[in-house]
Amino acid sequence: MKLKLVYFGSSLAGKSTNVKKLYEILKEKNIAKGDFVNMETDEQRTLFVEMFVSSIDIDGVNVDVKILTTPGQFRLHPLRKVIMKEVDGLVFVVDSSIERKQVNFLVLRETAAVLKEQGEDLMRFPVVVQYNKRDLPDAMPVEEMQVIYNPWDTDFVEAVAIEGKGVLETFVKALKNILIAKTWKE
Amino acid sequence: MELDLIEYEIEDSIKNKISKVLENLVSKTSAHIVVLSDDAGRIVDIKGKETAEDRSEFIASLMSGIFGAASEMSKMLSVEELDLLQFEGKKVDVIIKAIKPRFLIGILVDKGVALGSVRLFLREASQELEEIFSNIKLVPAKKIKVDVKTLEEKLSRIIGA
Numbered sequence: 001m002k003l004k005l006v007y008f009g010s011s012l013a014g015k016s017t018n019v020k021k022l023y024e025i026l027k028e029k030n031i032a033k034g035d036f037v038n039m040e041t042d043e044q045r046t047l048f049v050e051m052f053v054s055s056i057d058i059d060g061v062n063v064d065v066k067i068l069t070t071p072g073q074f075r076l077h078p079l080r081k082v083i084m085k086e087v088d089g090l091v092f093v094v095d096s097s098i099e100r101k102q103v104n105f106l107v108l109r110e111t112a113a114v115l116k117e118q119g120e121d122l123m124r125f126p127v128v129v130q131y132n133k134r135d136l137p138d139a140m141p142v143e144e145m146q147v148i149y150n151p152w153d154t155d156f157v158e159a160v161a162i163e164g165k166g167v168l169e170t171f172v173k174a175l176k177n178i179l180i181a182k183t184w185k186e
Numbered sequence: 187m188e189l190d191l192i193e194y195e196i197e198d199s200i201k202n203k204i205s206k207v208l209e210n211l212v213s214k215t216s217a218h219i220v221v222l223s224d225d226a227g228r229i230v231d232i233k234g235k236e237t238a239e240d241r242s243e244f245i246a247s248l249m250s251g252i253f254g255a256a257s258e259m260s261k262m263l264s265v266e267e268l269d270l271l272q273f274e275g276k277k278v279d280v281i282i283k284a285i286k287p288r289f290l291i292g293i294l295v296d297k298g299v300a301l302g303s304v305r306l307f308l309r310e311a312s313q314e315l316e317e318i319f320s321n322i323k324l325v326p327a328k329k330i331k332v333d334v335k336t337l338e339e340k341l342s343r344i345i346g347a
Contacts, residue, residue, distance in 0.1 A: 176337050179191060
């Protein structure tokens with residue numbers, strides 16, 4: 001079974017940090033295949049994509065998960081559309097800083113529109129919301145963010161991705177939601 | 187509640203047909219690699235000299251990304267729907283072609299191979315593949331029962347969360 005999991009979120013929300021940390025953790029556990037591929041700008045910002053493949057055996061069923069990030073910068077919207085093509089599940093990385101309140105929401109709205117173009121409804125799609133940067137002094141309360149960024153009450157995880165906190169938990173929940181959604185569809 | 191987790195595969199007879207088309211293309215063009223994937227970059231089959239799974243997964247993803255990006259540009263510029271994309275490197279040339287309904291075939295050939303003939307053979311292969319895909323059937327290869335309530339625990343155990 002081949003799955004595609006995409007991390008999306010606003011610029012500098014921590015998508016790349018999440019995926020890099022996840023790769024390091026899974027590589028250590030021997031469930032990441034091959035290298036970590038990234039295409040960055042000179043300023044170490046994601047230009048196109050970052051990705052790696054994880055291979056998991058669930059009671060004899062082999063599940064290959066391709067994990068990708070979208071570029072967060074506004075101008076790269078067409079490339080985000082390309083990366084989201086035929087995606088099986090999403091992780092919405094939310095920057096907890098109050099300063100990013102509006103931009104997080106705009107990204108959510110844009111993603112819903114991209115999925116709609118593909119004939120999918122974000123509210124019925126396997127998504128995990130990750131509230132990242134919980135260590136920031138101006139981090140918004142989770143209850144407040146839940147109302148704005150998770151109105152459909154899907155799984156959420158609190159994280160400090162740069163320290164690896166919440167990274168694996170997010171991945172497990174995303175994979176669970178994808179498998180359930182795929183089984184329902186079939 | 188229990189759900190059936192099923193791994194689907196393409197029927198063996200269809201797989202063999204696809205494999206023959208790709209092998210034939212490699213032999214006619216002396217290609218380094220021929221990759222057939224869906225338009226999201228999931229590999230269907232790969233033939234050629236470099237077929238290590240992890241690298242080929244990335245190659246397929248990037249091919250789908252490059253083709254997708256070029257398609258987006260075509261739409262913005264209101265040019266006709268993109269069917270074939272070609273770019274030239276110092277040592278190899280790459281051609282990516284759309285195959286209906288939603289597949290891509292990518293071919294990497296050495297510099298010096300006549301690209302006109304590569305495109306011709308690629309079109310022939312595409313037509314054969316489109317015919318094969320019009321009759322494609324997926325069959326369940328493996329099936330397990332999963333309990334929704336314990337699925338997260340099971341995954342945590344496997345992944346070591």
